[in-house]
Amino acid sequence: MKKRYSRVLSGLCAIAVLGGIWTSALHAQATEVKEKPRLYTYFANWQVPRARWGEMEKAAAADQKLLDQAVAAGTLVSYGDDSNLVHQPEGPTHDNWWQAMSMAGVLDALESVSKSGPPAVLASATKHSDAIYVSRFYNWHAGTYKGAYTHVSYYKLKADAPEEAVESISKSFIVPLMEKLLADGAIVEYEVDEEAIHTESPDGFWVEYLSPTSAGVDKVNAALGATMKANPMAGPALGSMVDFTVHRDYLTHSNVVYK
Numbered sequence: 001m002k003k004r005y006s007r008v009l010s011g012l013c014a015i016a017v018l019g020g021i022w023t024s025a026l027h028a029q030a031t032e033v034k035e036k037p038r039l040y041t042y043f044a045n046w047q048v049p050r051a052r053w054g055e056m057e058k059a060a061a062a063d064q065k066l067l068d069q070a071v072a073a074g075t076l077v078s079y080g081d082d083s084n085l086v087h088q089p090e091g092p093t094h095d096n097w098w099q100a101m102s103m104a105g106v107l108d109a110l111e112s113v114s115k116s117g118p119p120a121v122l123a124s125a126t127k128h129s130d131a132i133y134v135s136r137f138y139n140w141h142a143g144t145y146k147g148a149y150t151h152v153s154y155y156k157l158k159a160d161a162p163e164e165a166v167e168s169i170s171k172s173f174i175v176p177l178m179e180k181l182l183a184d185g186a187i188v189e190y191e192v193d194e195e196a197i198h199t200e201s202p203d204g205f206w207v208e209y210l211s212p213t214s215a216g217v218d219k220v221n222a223a224l225g226a227t228m229k230a231n232p233m234a235g236p237a238l239g240s241m242v243d244f245t246v247h248r249d250y251l252t253h254s255n256v257v258y259k
Helices: 002-023 050-071 103-115 122-123 166-182 214-230 235-240
Strands: 039-047 080-084 094-100 125-140 142-155 189-195 204-211 244-257
Touching: 039 103, 039 189, 050 080, 050 094, 050 103, 050 122, 050 244, 094 103, 125 166, 142 214, 166 189, 166 204, 166 214, 166 235, 204 214, 214 235, 235 244
Parallel strands: none
Antiparallel strands: 039 094, 039 125, 080 094, 080 244, 125 189, 142 204, 142 244, 189 204
């Protein structure tokens, strides 16, 4: 019982500190940050031989008409494809994805794409994996973005983090910071994702943003650094809930359509 109370107290202290960051450094938004309707993402990773990388852009174009139709019909709200910029020996080289406001939406799109037949280049993939994510905290500017930059950070909660840790971190820290960057034009989309179908640790979550230019990545880093410098308790507050030893970053070149 004592351990349980200690866990709750530790979580509340961290949340209180992050709340102070929100109100003092980011001046708070006029309205309280609230979670949004669930946004689902189907994500397919591919590891393709370097000699065939040029064919992946043609492969993405092959599905564009079908995905545009799904967006026009309201089945999907966005879709895109990415090429990895920071490669790892066993990691993916490319990915493609789409988003809907329901699990049915992403699954119906998957069925339609599967029936159309996969592009030949995908048969050369040496590795492939899928994931389905869900987000309650996100926003975007509608439009088509070619050659943009997607930055994704993976984090894992500590075993003793409060159950509402992702929600609290999102409301008190991530959303206010990202909304300011969105308003400034440094980014055009962001989201906080968790797995809807768990293939990794249930304690994991991802913070993703899309910048239309490479300069936007610098602006995000500068804004994050300024916020942490202005609030020296931010690091310890986050560190009390997040295991940073397994933190990983991903950076891709992206072609995206947002409704």
